[in-house]
Amino acid sequence: xxxLQNLLFGFSIALEPINILYSFLGCLVGTLIGVLPGIGPAGxxxxxxxxxxxxxxxxxxxxxxxIYYGAMYGGSTTSILLNLPGxxxxxxxxxxxxxxxRQGRAGPALCIAAIGSYxxxxxxxxxxxxxxxxxxxxxxxxxxxxxxxxxxxxxxTVSALAGPSLIKGAVSTIFGLMLATIGLDLPxxxxxxxxxxxxxxxxxxxxxxxxxxxxxxxxxxxxEEVSAGTLERVKVSRIxxxxxxxRQSLGAIIRGTFLGFIVGAIPGAAHVTASFFSYTLEKKFxxxxxxxxxxxxxxxxxxxxxNNSAASGALLPLLTLGLPASAVTAVLYGxxxxxxxxxxxxxxxxxxxxxxxxxxxxxxxxxxxxILNLPLVGIFIRILSIPPRWLFPIVLAVSxxxxxxxxxxxxxxxxxxxxxxxxxxxxxxxxxxxxxxxxLVLGDLLEQSIRQALMISGGEVGILFQSAIAKTLxxxxxxxxxxxxxxxxxxxxxxxxx
Amino acid sequence: MTSGERIWGIVILIFGGAYLIEGxxxxxxxxxxxxxxxxxxxxxxxxxxxxGAFLAIKPEPRGAQPILVRRSFIQVLILCALLLxxxxxxxxxxxxxxxxxxxxxxxxxxGERSLIRGLVISAxxxxxxxxxxxxxxxxxxxxGLLKTxxxx
Numbered sequence: 219x220x221x222l223q224n225l226l227f228g229f230s231i232a233l234e235p236i237n238i239l240y241s242f243l244g245c246l247v248g249t250l251i252g253v254l255p256g257i258g259p260a261g262x263x264x265x266x267x268x269x270x271x272x273x274x275x276x277x278x279x280x281x282x283x284x285i286y287y288g289a290m291y292g293g294s295t296t297s298i299l300l301n302l303p304g305x306x307x308x309x310x311x312x313x314x315x316x317x318x319x320r321q322g323r324a325g326p327a328l329c330i331a332a333i334g335s336y337x338x339x340x341x342x343x344x345x346x347x348x349x350x351x352x353x354x355x356x357x358x359x360x361x362x363x364x365x366x367x368x369x370x371x372x373x374x375t376v377s378a379l380a381g382p383s384l385i386k387g388a389v390s391t392i393f394g395l396m397l398a399t400i401g402l403d404l405p406x407x408x409x410x411x412x413x414x415x416x417x418x419x420x421x422x423x424x425x426x427x428x429x430x431x432x433x434x435x436x437x438x439x440x441x442e443e444v445s446a447g448t449l450e451r452v453k454v455s456r457i458x459x460x461x462x463x464x465r466q467s468l469g470a471i472i473r474g475t476f477l478g479f480i481v482g483a484i485p486g487a488a489h490v491t492a493s494f495f496s497y498t499l500e501k502k503f504x505x506x507x508x509x510x511x512x513x514x515x516x517x518x519x520x521x522x523x524x525n526n527s528a529a530s531g532a533l534l535p536l537l538t539l540g541l542p543a544s545a546v547t548a549v550l551y552g553x554x555x556x557x558x559x560x561x562x563x564x565x566x567x568x569x570x571x572x573x574x575x576x577x578x579x580x581x582x583x584x585x586x587x588x589i590l591n592l593p594l595v596g597i598f599i600r601i602l603s604i605p606p607r608w609l610f611p612i613v614l615a616v617s618x619x620x621x622x623x624x625x626x627x628x629x630x631x632x633x634x635x636x637x638x639x640x641x642x643x644x645x646x647x648x649x650x651x652x653x654x655x656x657x658l659v660l661g662d663l664l665e666q667s668i669r670q671a672l673m674i675s676g677g678e679v680g681i682l683f684q685s686a687i688a689k690t691l692x693x694x695x696x697x698x699x700x701x702x703x704x705x706x707x708x709x710x711x712x713x714x715x716x
Numbered sequence: 717m718t719s720g721e722r723i724w725g726i727v728i729l730i731f732g733g734a735y736l737i738e739g740x741x742x743x744x745x746x747x748x749x750x751x752x753x754x755x756x757x758x759x760x761x762x763x764x765x766x767x768g769a770f771l772a773i774k775p776e777p778r779g780a781q782p783i784l785v786r787r788s789f790i791q792v793l794i795l796c797a798l799l800l801x802x803x804x805x806x807x808x809x810x811x812x813x814x815x816x817x818x819x820x821x822x823x824x825x826x827g828e829r830s831l832i833r834g835l836v837i838s839a840x841x842x843x844x845x846x847x848x849x850x851x852x853x854x855x856x857x858x859x860g861l862l863k864t865x866x867x868x
Binding site for chain 2: 634
């Protein structure tokens with residue numbers, strides 16, 4: 219009953235008029251940031267840090283957390299409508315969301331994204347309260363070797379399942395990992411693949427890659443269709459979700475919520491991995507896996523839920539252990555320090571107003587986001603009625619201002635244009651695009667974790683396979699690569715026998 | 717049609733090889749860091765080259781996706797060149813002018829016929845984005861020529 223009392227205490231803080239206002243403000247700004255490409259949640263939060271000066275710690279955290287999950291919500295909108303992922307995690311949403319939009323089902327896609335996010339957000343807050351502390355300790359057992367195993371599993375899953383061809387999936391994944399090696403190698407301070415260009419030292423930004431590969435290449439494809447006269451105008455068939463759509467998606471939402479929360483709590487894995495995992499899980503266990511990538515609503519519902527649930531999961535190490543485990547929580551960590559609170563394993567005891575106020579404000583914020591987002595669906599889908607000869611240039615300009623704002627550098631624009639061309643060719647020759655992004659996101663972590671593991675063991679490779687967690691994950695990684703081929707051979711063998 | 721696939725296998729093989737050669741030039745591991753900065757890129761380059769070789773020898777069967785059409789591919793290249801030009805001229809021209817030109821020209825390529833409508837929409841849109849990002853969100857965008865002319 220302790221939890222309930224604490225939660226009531228939290229609500230008494232979150233429902234103070236001033237905090238409701240901050241929560242609303244945070245959600246609104248967050249949605250805007252999510253919709254605009256380029257400024258991800260972490261960037262948006264740090265832009266608005268000056269606003270929290272002189273506010274009470276609880277209000278400050280409520281405002282920033284509102285921006286965080288508001289951005290996670292908003293990120294899906296442009297992904298679905300324009301194939302323009304506003305942040306890395308919504309790359310997965312483009313796969314089926316954009317296809318739905320092209321079939322005139324943008325409304326249901328946006329609705330299920332909002333509803334899925336709402337359910338995931340609310341349920342994951344309950345997880346956060348109930349299983350928070352034990353799960354945080356489980357997450358701590360993820361040393362470098364286990365993280366490495368997890369990422370190998372993630373990458374092999376995506377390579378194997380992203381497209382029809384395993385080898386092409388592998389090429390895409392390796393390409394992403396290669397992009398990740400560009401820049402300064404932190405442990406040694408050596409420059410790799412920078413070719414003497416100083417600005418490349420900071421590395422290849424994920425947003426630049428996501429916008430280049432997805433949005434710019436989509437516009438190239440669009441241009442081709444316009445000139446060939448094959449571009450079909452999207453006819454909006456319905457705005458709202460049908461009950462059947464909802465029933466179909468509910469399982470995906472629930473699975474996505476669980477998965478997202480657990481992956482989100484693991485340091486370093488981040489919500490990008492969560493949404494990728496959810497997508498591949500849905501595809502793998504669907505009765506019609508061939509429908510994924512062609513406008514399957516579960517392909518939107520699952521990852522979007524996982525994404526939001528991972529946002530709560532990521533708060534877990536921060537609140538229970540005082541460790542920022544991702545870029546966003548690192549900004550929150552900094553903000554807490556600024557308002558005079560030292561995050562530590564004792565945060566729950568020393569600053570219950572902050573922790574429980576935050577937890578309660580997440581309930582409030584999720585409802586607010588649903589109210590804010592559902593009516594906007596009708597407005598957003600009108601974007602699609604802009605004629606393509608104007609829609610495409612406008613999307614280009616908006617994406618480019620997003621790319622530019624990452625580092626204020628023209629070089630990023632050049633990289634995004636070139637990646638647009640590469641993405642266009644990759645699409646033409648059926649190389650899947652999504653693994654490139656996951657490779658880029660995980661590349662650094664992957665390399666650092668295996669190097670750390672080997673530093674600890676003094677070069678002994680055995681350390682990678684010591685723990686049960688790592689062994690299981692490696693086993694699964696091999697399984698997902700081998701299984702489809704094996705099943706095929708088995709089936710072929712059976713039919714031959716007959 | 718597998719010839720296109722074979723070419724891609726070779727392109728990937730060469731790319732992987734070039735990456736590998738550049739990777740070998742990274743200084744080897746130092747004390748206390750058994751893998752060092754070199755091994756990981758070496759592994760990547762080798763596996764990429766291997767995938768390329770595999771695709772070149774045994775191309776994947778093609779799906780239903782139509783292959784490149786020369787006329788439309790040239791248009792794509794023109795638009796890509798326009799984007800590169802935008803990237804290079806942005807600091808000099810400033811955000812508003814460069815974006816105005818990009819949007820206007822891109823719309824022309826995509827088939828906008830009316831001159832006046834094209835100019836008006838591009839101008840209003842560029843000014844709107846400039847205002848939203850630089851004034852509301854306080855993200856610095858280059859002023860460029862407007863500043864030189866004293867209008868910023």
